[in-house]
Amino acid sequence: MRYREPFTVFPRKMKSGLVVWYYQTYDNNNRRTTARSTGQTSKGAARTYCNKLYKEDALIPNRGENLLFSQYAKDWWVWDKCEYVRFRRSRRELSRNYIDSGRANLRLNIMLNDAIRRGLLDTNPADNVTPLKKNTRERDILTADEVSLIFDYESIAKLWKKKIYYLANLLAAVTGLRVGEILAVRGEVLFEGHILVSKQYNRKYGLIPTKTRDSRQVPVPPELQKELDMLNRENNGGYLFSVTGGVKPINYQSLTRALRQAMVGIGINEDERTKRYICFHSWRHFFNTTMRTNNISDGKLQKLTGHKSQAMTEHYTHFKADDFQDVKKIQAKILQMPRKVG
Numbered sequence: 001m002r003y004r005e006p007f008t009v010f011p012r013k014m015k016s017g018l019v020v021w022y023y024q025t026y027d028n029n030n031r032r033t034t035a036r037s038t039g040q041t042s043k044g045a046a047r048t049y050c051n052k053l054y055k056e057d058a059l060i061p062n063r064g065e066n067l068l069f070s071q072y073a074k075d076w077w078v079w080d081k082c083e084y085v086r087f088r089r090s091r092r093e094l095s096r097n098y099i100d101s102g103r104a105n106l107r108l109n110i111m112l113n114d115a116i117r118r119g120l121l122d123t124n125p126a127d128n129v130t131p132l133k134k135n136t137r138e139r140d141i142l143t144a145d146e147v148s149l150i151f152d153y154e155s156i157a158k159l160w161k162k163k164i165y166y167l168a169n170l171l172a173a174v175t176g177l178r179v180g181e182i183l184a185v186r187g188e189v190l191f192e193g194h195i196l197v198s199k200q201y202n203r204k205y206g207l208i209p210t211k212t213r214d215s216r217q218v219p220v221p222p223e224l225q226k227e228l229d230m231l232n233r234e235n236n237g238g239y240l241f242s243v244t245g246g247v248k249p250i251n252y253q254s255l256t257r258a259l260r261q262a263m264v265g266i267g268i269n270e271d272e273r274t275k276r277y278i279c280f281h282s283w284r285h286f287f288n289t290t291m292r293t294n295n296i297s298d299g300k301l302q303k304l305t306g307h308k309s310q311a312m313t314e315h316y317t318h319f320k321a322d323d324f325q326d327v328k329k330i331q332a333k334i335l336q337m338p339r340k341v342g
Contacts, residue, residue: 007023079099178200178281
């Protein structure tokens with residue numbers, strides 16, 4: 001009798017262009033089962049994966065009658081152990097930071113829907129559960145007068161812990177860069193008149209791709225360019241916003257504390273800051289709003305901020321009645337810096 005292998009593997013090309021290997025086996029009635037993903041991108045790895053399942057008698061997933069939820073939930077969102085993560089990675093490139101965020105914000109509904117995909121459940125028991133009300137709290141931005149005060153060049157020593165914290169916040173205000181993109185700025189991406197944004201800094205994994213995985217050129221005003229050039233020289237071409245000579249950037253927590261301290265210095269206490277929901281990320285909202293009130297087209301603005309949709313551009317815009325008055329004067333106050341830098 002001819003020997004029949006317990007499983008067969010074959011490739012499938014995903015919409016992304018990635019080739020993922022699937023397998024089929026036989027059920028108790030000797031019928032070929034539905035194809036299942038191995039999550040692997042090579043034949044050898046796929047066979048190794050299937051051989052492991054075969055030894056564990058798990059080529060056909062248990063329908064879950066005797067599977068405890070604690071067993072099913074074990075290793076969820078763990079990079080190299082979670083079956084769901086392997087399935088998602090077979091369809092698109094995912095970052096380690098994205099997976100870590102998923103683990104930190106574990107959502108039951110995702111787990112239950114994936115149990116249906118894997119044949120462990122017929123229906124999602126959470127489908128009839130009324131969802132909690134979403135947090136509709138809006139993030140505020142600093143007013144033009146507050147921005148003028150907090151970026152007063154003559155008040156740096158009074159308001160800011162270190163000048164690099166002042167400059168990091170100023171760069172965020174005039175470019176809309178995300179905090180990870182600010183921390184990732186190094187000498188090699190600093191050019192005359194612009195910054196090449198292609199990376200963000202993650203404290204656990206170091207330099208990783210931007211949120212959208214795209215690169216973009218973001219213009220920098222001449223006055224701020226001089227300051228950044230000085231930081232570049234001081235840090236030997238390494239990370240510009242650094243207290244270790246460019247070896248690694250400052251951390252987000254110290255950047256946040258410095259901003260809060262500066263806000264207290266201009267009269268915004270912690271209670272007011274919390275009520276208005278202002279943080280470092282508010283600079284991105286501030287930049288978006290300022291550019292749109294100055295009639296910068298949404299298409300150009302999306303190229304500057306890295307937004308992928310009109311909806312996100314709308315989300316980051318906070319129109320107020322007085323925003324339309326003397327926009328150029330408001331922008332000039334952002335860069336209230338003397339010509340002589342040092």
